[in-house]
Amino acid sequence: MTKVGFVGLGIMGGPMAANLVEAGYEVTGYNRSSAKAEKLAAEGGKAAGSIAEAVSAADVIVTMLPDSPDVESAVLGEDGVLANAREGALLIDCSTIRPEVSRAVAEQAERQGVRALDAPVSGGEQGAIDGALSIMVGGDSAAFAAAGEVFDVVGKTVVHVGPAGSGQTVKAANQLIVAGNIALVAEALVFLEKHGVDTESAFQVLGGGLAGSKVLDAKNKGMRERTFKPGFRIELHHKDLGIVQSAARESGVSAPLSGLVAQLMEAAVAQGDGSLDHSGLFKQIAKLNGTE
Structure with missing residues (x-):
């Protein structure tokens, strides 16, 4: 899986996306403020003008957003991630949100043939820059295994902690x-x-x-x-x-x-x-x- 769509390029998401670029992934990033997507492009990725552009061809989609309403809008919304993701894609949500929202995302993703993991991170900006984050992952064990190479780029301690929502807990x-x-x-x-x-x-x-x-x-x-x-x-x-x-x-x-x-x-x-x-x-x- 070489094509990554990355939604949310802030303090944490920007360095994580850059590390994926450095590791050889083809990363297309979207951020509400275009300057951050342009920064990713300068680092070797691609800047997208919309969520659809970022995720429609992606094998792996990573979201790193501030709060539950942001995830509900960007992932579950009418023109959001799941509305544009291809069947069989792997969605990794690294946002920190309410566990019930992660479960709702996983249920909707399953209905649309997308594998979903809730994978919030700890380690702060420096951990994101160093690719040394601690990542607690909820979701299906097969999806967790499929995400292993991506997790290895951005994290140092990566643990599958249970079903959907467990990572958020x-x-x-x-x-x-x-x-x-x-x-x-x-x-x-x-x-x-x-x-x-x-x-x-x-x-x-x-x-x-x-x-x-x-x-x-x-x-x-x-x-x-x-x-x-x-x-x-x-x-x-x-x-x-x-x-x-x-x-x-x-x-x-x-x-x-x-x-x-x-x-x-x-x-x-x-x-x-x-x-x-x-x-x-x-x-x-x-x-x-x-x-x-």
Whole structure:
């Protein structure tokens, strides 16, 4: 399978599509803002002027879109992906959306002879650039096997976690863990600063012990320097925590910490920080302590 149609060329989708081009795939990309499709063309891919143009001849279709309504429109819409995909194509949705939407996509795809996987990713912009994403995949096992070569280009840890919608459920758990970790790293930084500790050396030793984590390693420098260039925006993480809370209510799961972090994320969005990197949650912790 050499022809890939890629829909959604943002912070994550753009590097993923570029990596597929570099790996030898014929990639045709579509994005609502044409400049990003033109960037892909400059990197060796092709720019499409519509979803239909991007996907109609594709063996594999990858979508990377911001939210559930975007997927419903772009994939299930009247002139969307499924309306234009050829029979036998493989659809890989890497968006982070509600599990029930992924199940609806899979059901509609099956009716139209298209194999569908929900395959949300984790690893941020750098992981997308490096082709080292963690990918949690829901859907049919045969479709997962067929997608293996594509996944190998964009991901490092790729795991089939169950039937349609399962990938999104695991991604929701991922986003809960990441958000809670960011909040605790932020609290630790405020705590250390209040006590006049050298924070760079403090995080160096913390990172070598049980408190160490990828979040601590990746986010402490930006927090310390108050630089929050977006790799993954607060507004998107806020959306993801809404998915966590909705899914928790539906299944009767008590998730008190997710509620607290979601409120902090909501406050950040309400105060105009939604476009910052999610490590910008530090600003909310700092404000609570009168240090921001």
